[in-house]
Amino acid sequence: MPSALRLDSVTKRYGQTLAVDRVSFTAEPGRLFGLLGPNGAGKTSTIRMIAHITAPDSGTVTLGGEPVSPATQRRMGYLPEERGLYRKMKVGEQLVYLGQLKGMGAHEAETAARRWLDRFGASGWYGKKVEELSKGMQQKVQFVATVMHDPALVILDEPFSGLDPLNADVLQETVAELREAGRTVLFASHRMEQVEQLCDDLCLIAGGRVILAGSLREVRQRFGRDTASLEFDGDAGFLDGLERAGAVRILSRSAHAATLRLAEGTDARDVLRAALDSGADVDRFEVHTPPLAEIFRESVSGAAARA
Amino acid sequence: MSPIALVARSEFLRRIRSKWFIATTLLAPLLTIAIVVVPVVAITASGGDEVTREVAVRDETGRLADALAEEAPESVLFLRTGAPADSLRAQVLRGDLDAVLVLPADLLTGEARARYLSRSGGGLTLQSELRGAVRSVVRAERARLAGAGDEVLEVLDAPTALDFVTVRDEGDAAGGAEIGFLIANVLGLLVYIAVLLYGAMVMRGVIEEKTNRIVEVVVSSVRPFDLLMGKVLGIGAVGLLQLAAWGVLLFALNLAAAPILAALLGPDVAPPVAGAPGAMPTAGAPSELPFDPGAIAAVLTPGLLVSFVLFFLGGYLLFASLFAAVGSMVDTEADAQSLQVPVILPIIVPLLFLPYVVDQPESALSVGLSLFPLSSPVLMVVRMSVASVPLWQVLLALALLAVAFVGAVWVAARIYRVGILMTGKKASFRDLARWVREAA
Numbered sequence: 001m002p003s004a005l006r007l008d009s010v011t012k013r014y015g016q017t018l019a020v021d022r023v024s025f026t027a028e029p030g031r032l033f034g035l036l037g038p039n040g041a042g043k044t045s046t047i048r049m050i051a052h053i054t055a056p057d058s059g060t061v062t063l064g065g066e067p068v069s070p071a072t073q074r075r076m077g078y079l080p081e082e083r084g085l086y087r088k089m090k091v092g093e094q095l096v097y098l099g100q101l102k103g104m105g106a107h108e109a110e111t112a113a114r115r116w117l118d119r120f121g122a123s124g125w126y127g128k129k130v131e132e133l134s135k136g137m138q139q140k141v142q143f144v145a146t147v148m149h150d151p152a153l154v155i156l157d158e159p160f161s162g163l164d165p166l167n168a169d170v171l172q173e174t175v176a177e178l179r180e181a182g183r184t185v186l187f188a189s190h191r192m193e194q195v196e197q198l199c200d201d202l203c204l205i206a207g208g209r210v211i212l213a214g215s216l217r218e219v220r221q222r223f224g225r226d227t228a229s230l231e232f233d234g235d236a237g238f239l240d241g242l243e244r245a246g247a248v249r250i251l252s253r254s255a256h257a258a259t260l261r262l263a264e265g266t267d268a269r270d271v272l273r274a275a276l277d278s279g280a281d282v283d284r285f286e287v288h289t290p291p292l293a294e295i296f297r298e299s300v301s302g303a304a305a306r307a
Numbered sequence: 308m309s310p311i312a313l314v315a316r317s318e319f320l321r322r323i324r325s326k327w328f329i330a331t332t333l334l335a336p337l338l339t340i341a342i343v344v345v346p347v348v349a350i351t352a353s354g355g356d357e358v359t360r361e362v363a364v365r366d367e368t369g370r371l372a373d374a375l376a377e378e379a380p381e382s383v384l385f386l387r388t389g390a391p392a393d394s395l396r397a398q399v400l401r402g403d404l405d406a407v408l409v410l411p412a413d414l415l416t417g418e419a420r421a422r423y424l425s426r427s428g429g430g431l432t433l434q435s436e437l438r439g440a441v442r443s444v445v446r447a448e449r450a451r452l453a454g455a456g457d458e459v460l461e462v463l464d465a466p467t468a469l470d471f472v473t474v475r476d477e478g479d480a481a482g483g484a485e486i487g488f489l490i491a492n493v494l495g496l497l498v499y500i501a502v503l504l505y506g507a508m509v510m511r512g513v514i515e516e517k518t519n520r521i522v523e524v525v526v527s528s529v530r531p532f533d534l535l536m537g538k539v540l541g542i543g544a545v546g547l548l549q550l551a552a553w554g555v556l557l558f559a560l561n562l563a564a565a566p567i568l569a570a571l572l573g574p575d576v577a578p579p580v581a582g583a584p585g586a587m588p589t590a591g592a593p594s595e596l597p598f599d600p601g602a603i604a605a606v607l608t609p610g611l612l613v614s615f616v617l618f619f620l621g622g623y624l625l626f627a628s629l630f631a632a633v634g635s636m637v638d639t640e641a642d643a644q645s646l647q648v649p650v651i652l653p654i655i656v657p658l659l660f661l662p663y664v665v666d667q668p669e670s671a672l673s674v675g676l677s678l679f680p681l682s683s684p685v686l687m688v689v690r691m692s693v694a695s696v697p698l699w700q701v702l703l704a705l706a707l708l709a710v711a712f713v714g715a716v717w718v719a720a721r722i723y724r725v726g727i728l729m730t731g732k733k734a735s736f737r738d739l740a741r742w743v744r745e746a747a
Contacts (some may be wrong), residue, residue: 053526070530083523084521098524100313101314102528103311142524236574
């Protein structure tokens with residue numbers, strides 16, 4: 001049962017603070033939707049309304065066309081950023097309990113818990129108490145609790161934080177499978193490289209408002225090919241010269257590589273020429289759209305300037 | 308299963324399987340029995356070498372010493388003496404004598420007072436035994452001086468018994484008054500302890516879920532209200548189970564106590580189970596048990612037991628939901644200390660009225676306190692133990708308690724649903740008022 005998640009002009013106020021301001025977006029089934037934003041942007045407030053933990057002051061949240069309710073809660077899995085488990089409870093018992101809260105039968109929940117633990121190479125944990133597990137192990141258990149009832153919508157808030165690279169790969173694979181299986185995946189993060197790597201669509205919020213939304217490709221294209229990356233051998237002094245002249249802004253640099261954002265009116269060829277004129281050997285030169293982190297930074301500061 | 312039932316079942320099972328639950332369930336009755344039994348065993352065990360006091364009797368009337376020697380308490384040996392009071396006093400001071408009892412000549416006319424001189428004053432038991440002995444000897448002698456014959460003296464010595472009979476629907480209870488007072492105190496304290504104990508358990512559970520951060524996952528599956536109610540009901544069931552287990556264990560241990568004591572102390576020693584010997588000289592129960600089981604049963608009627616359970620549950624539900632609200636407002640148990648004062652205070656204050664209600668169960672204040680929902684859980688049960696309370700008052704108290712419970716849950720749920728998701732920030736009372744008002 002593929003279900004799109006749709007937010008329409010959702011607003012939430014806490015006292016005097018406007019935490020979420022007329023946020024609208026749609027997350028489609030079979031796609032990975034990235035919800036981005038700096039800390040305090042309103043991501044968690046938005047997610048809590050999607051998960052029907054809090055209710056919007058105005059606007060609507062629907063899953064598969066149905067307003068969110070205790071019934072839609074059963075078709076969602078939510079992995080909060082701040083997460084935990086009952087420490088004194090055994091892993092299996094805990095998963096069965098959380099599965100039952102999602103409406104599963106006890107037997108069904110047990111089967112699912114065992115299957116998912118096997119999947120993560122963790123079958124031996126079923127009878128262990130949570131407090132005996134390492135932090136990384138606990139995170140896997142939490143992930144199992146999020147997906148074991150086969151939800152139509154999976155909400156993952158910073159799922160990679162605290163995972164070692166190996167486990168991060170496993171998680172990434174699983175998320176890709178959920179997408180293949182037609183689930184709607186909402187992925188909240190402020191880690192741009194992960195979003196760039198994983199997401200199909202994204203929505204950037206800051207100060208409670210949507211600043212930027214669309215598919216990853218659309219968003220990139222909107223910014224044009226105004227960024228140059230180069231690798232070279234030789235004196236890097238020409239970079240400082242270009243920056244002093246206001247022709248470029250250096251996004252990143254190391255001894256033999258740099259990524260530059262071209263100022264308006266600067267041609268990419270000017271950069272290449274400057275490099276060659278300085279006597280450096282240029283091994284690679286590429287013109288492309290700015291990295292998401294840069295788009296993110298620029299959009300947020302632009303929005304702040306407009307506000 | 309409904310979400311509330313699921314949460315309640317999980318809370319219940321998780322707690323009754325914990326080491327804490329098993330340990331306290333088994334140890335508390337043993338400890339209670341130990342508190343009663345150990346002093347008895349210790350005192351009786353040392354009873355063999357109990358000191359016999361040598362008390363010199365200076366009988367200035369010349370008519371009392373013989374009779375007094377017959378009435379002497381077990382631990383006292385009276386030695387008749389004619390030595391002057393001053394030198395006797397000096398001997399006591401030196402330690403040659405344990406004590407001196409001076410019976411002045413005018414004692415019989417009531418114009419002088421008898422005096423007992425010792426360095427330590429003597430224990431409470433000894434004092435009351437001596438007073439009794441002197442009084443009865445003096446009284447008999449006065450009667451004889453007034454010309455009374457042996458028959459008159461016999462008549463005077465005949466026992467004068469006054470039984471206090473409490474009239475109840477279930478049947479009259481003779482001699483139930485003292486046991487009624489005792490049961491009133493025990494039940495009142497029990498309600499108080501139970502409400503505090505299990506209420507605080509709810510609070511700790513809420514704080515644990517909050518610091519663990521599991522709460523956000525749970526409320527993405529069930530409504531905060533369901534989580535709150537499930538938790539309160541689950542822990543309430545834990546409380547009922549534990550109280551029932553304590554009751555059964557105490558009953559069984561009490562039955563076992565007499566034979567065990569007999570085995571420990573030898574068959575010829577009558578085991579006085581409750582309190583040190585002589586601590587309750589007036590109990591006068593014919594049986595060897597401290598209290599006649601029949602008399603206890605007369606006070607501890609099924610009606611009182613049912614009321615005890617209902618008022619415990621009502622009080623628990625009322626205060627536990629408030630405890631949950633307090634728990635939701637803080638991040639650590641330490642932070643809860645000051646916030647729980649407004650919740651604990653209404654539980655403690657009724658306790659201060661407990662002796663008053665036992666003494667004046669029918670006064671307007673007692674009736675009012677036993678109806679008022681914040682104090683009725685403790686005080687109605689107390690009143691019922693010492694007086695015959697009309698059924699309508701019991702039902703009214705329960706109804707008021709139910710109304711208070713609904714109100715407390717209404718407020719607590721509103722604080723709870725906001726509080727559980729707040730971390731780091733301490734809520735002010737103004738915040739609380741807003742949470743209650745705005746909850747959508």
